[in-house]
Amino acid sequence: MAGIDGAGRRPVESDADAVAISHLIDRRGRCRLAFEPIADLARGVVCGYEAQARFPQAMSRERWAREAGEHGLERDLDAFVVGSVIAAREMLPDDCFLSFDLPIDRLLGERVQRVLRDAGRLDRLVVELAAGSAAVEERDLLEAIRRLRDDGATIAVDGVGNGHATLRQIAVLRPEFVKLDPRLVDDMHRDDAKFVIVDTLGHLASQLDAWVVAQGVTRIEELDALMRLRTPLAQGSLIGVRAKTLTSVGFPLASYVRERGGAATEPGVLVALLERPRAVEAETERAQLAALFAGDPGLLHLPLVDARRRPVGLLSRAAFERGERPVGELLVVSPAARVPEVAQRAVLRPPATRFDPAVCCDGRGRYIGLVRIERLVAALALAHEAEPVAAG
DSSP states (O other): OOBOOTTOOSOBOOTTTOOOGGGGBOTTSOBOEEEEEEEETTTTEEEEEEEEEOOOTTSOHHHHHHHHGGGTOOSSHHHHHHHHHHHHGGGOOTTOEEEEEEEHHHHTOHHHHHHHHHTOOOTTEEEEEEOOSSOOOHHHHHHHHHHHHHTTOEEEEEEETSSSBOHHHHHHHOOSEEEEOHHHHTTTTTOHHHHHHHHHHHHHHHHTTOEEEEOOOOSHHHHHHHHHTTOOEEESTTTOOOBSSOOOOOOTTHHHHHHHHHHHHSTTBGGGGOBOOOOEETTOOHHHHHHHHHHOTTOOEEEEEOTTOOEEEEEEHHHHHTTOOOBOOOOEEOTTSBHHHHHHHHHTSOTTTTTSOEEEEOTTSOEEEEEOHHHHHHHHHHHHHHSOOOOO
8 A cells, every 4th residue: 555654745655556657668668558349140240359557556646647657658648558559559450440449538638639630540440438437528429529520530439328328418418329338237147137128229329329238148048148138249258269460360259150040130040049058857856845945046947958968857946946857848849930930839838837938959859959939029029019000
């Protein structure tokens, strides 16, 4: 922790806080950056990267300004980072964009504006505007954004869904990208409220000719949910890890995304509604089942499988808490089945099991995932809305 010495001079930093400025810059005197890939979920390819400064919290803005001058570097930390990101474009793979985060109030800083002007063309750069700590004049902000666009840059509103990036901000700035807050994406595959919010934001973005970028994607189930909503772009640890260099990287889930994305664009196909809760063996002890339900409050059903991963039962949380046995009569369907067909089969079941999820299996009868009846109903409603109205 920093402290004041006996003579009242400036804070004295401890060894833990003392980070040599040379560790924060590369051999060319630029900020050390990390690059997180962004995937196009329609094509299954990496289409962009987000540049993130690798600065420890111990390096305050004041300390940077003090020590940067001694090394002949830009004293304004934001201007230094922006200049480093602009310079990194020389390594940017073809057909990709490079984005970086900047608080709105700091975009208007004199030194940042000078760096942007001196850079000339800003093609393939995306400026992610986040909520700042100080209020700014809307007229000044819009003028700065106009200059950025004139020079070839595009604009993103960052952190949508966290309470700071308001709908009015999106309406005023008219960004080319809308970046969802990771907390909105987290667990959205089983949180219907989040699912609806992401869907609504997607419709809003499309009306403004903007692309939605889902941040913080960490689970395959979240990715599935995003593809069901036709979310165009995504980033997070599931998409790709941050790298120290800006080089072309492959998308590990490219084949999966193309396959699922193709199915999602085919109307009425069941695989687009699939969710993948883990399956457990039918002989699993009650204590282990209790631990699984307790460890995951959003888990409503546990598929039970045999040694060959063929489904033999379905245990709901409610039934487990009442001490009831798993349901043995399952609605088993193919991922290629049509939604209306499965919905009809579901409603013809006995009342006790009518609203249990359908169990999806591959050609060998092995468990793939579940399809909730709510998803079936929603898909049917959307299909009905999309039907053309006959002329009277």
